[in-house]
Amino acid sequence: MKKHPLVLFLTLILISAFATDGYSQDQKREYYQLKTYTLQNEKQDSVMDSYLKDAYLPALKRAGIEKVGVFKYRPNNFLTANKIFVLIPFASFEQFExxxxxxxxxxxxxxxxSDYINAKSDEPPYERINSVLMRAFTGMPQMKPSEVQGDRKDRVYELRSYESPTEAKYQNKVDMFIKGGEIELFESVGANAVxxxxxxxxxxxPNLMYMTTYPNMEKRDAVWESFFGSEKWGELSTDPKYQNNVNKADKLFLYPTEYSDY
Structure with a gap:
């Protein structure tokens, strides 16, 4: 039995609409670049602060890139080298490229x-740059700059990196965040994820990265205590399908500079 031409037309429109919606949802996932500048001395630190504050961040805004985070190690951390971390959100890969x-x-x-761009080879503004390119989870497709208040040097921006032993185990850990409900758990205990x-x-x-924020270290410790003590984490951590999906976890405690957007 043949369908009426109008029915066929409406069916095609609906199929097209669903396809387009799926594509647009996928496109809404942001890309992030984390640039880490390793510095040798206070002079380089000063040069980098001036460059980022007066040249780089204003240029990113003119390019349509808002809410750039600039972070340093929190005081009293044991440091082998000083670093500046710059977190840049991109609406698309093309914008990054x-x-x-x-x-x-x-x-x-x-x-x-100009001082940064034209620096002499024997007076470089940094020792090296490391760069990590990321794409947002489907469970949180866009960055949410922290609304944490208070003195910036008291704030805790906890940056975590979870490495997995294989690509399959890595995908399993990603699924644990999204399908397993780990993202919702963080939200429920007040982790303020960025x-x-x-x-x-x-x-x-293979690895994933994420950042959570707190007004101070006392609040950070209390939130993580609630996280690990929750019934939901008890279920997730003992679920057979989510076992052994992380073999190395690194965490950095950072604070936002005065010129950071958040």
Missing amino acids: TLDDMLAQDKAYIAAG FYAEVLSGDRM
Whole structure:
């Protein structure tokens, strides 16, 4: 039995709408770049602060990139080297791919960042740059800059990296966050997550990264105590399908600089 032409037409529209909606939902997942600048001395620290505050972040805003986080190690941490962490959100991979070309054509950026851009080879502004490219989890497709208040040096921005022994185990850990409900658990205990993301390119793969925030270390400790003591975590941590999916976990305690967007 043949369908009426109008029915066929409406069916095609619905199919197209669902397909487009699925595609747009996928496209809403942001990309993140975490740039880590390793510094040798206070002079480099000063040069980098001036460059990021007066040249780089303003240029990113002109390129349509808002809410860039700039972080340093919290005081009293044992440090083998000083570092500055810059977390940049991108609406698309194309925006990430074309950023350097846009900066090269930004005259205001070139003028404001001249000391950094034209630094002498025997007086570099940093020792090295490490870069990690990530894509947001489907369970939290866009970054949520922290609304934590209080003195910035008291705040705790906890950056975690979970490495897995195999790609399959890594995907299992991602599923644990999304399908297993680990993201919802973090939200329920007040962890104030900034992002959860899959690492697409980096020096510690396969792995995922995420950041949670707190007004101070006392609040951070209390939240994690609630997390580990929750019934939900008890279920997840003992669920046979989520066993042995992380073989190395790193955590950094950071605070936002005065010129960080959050």
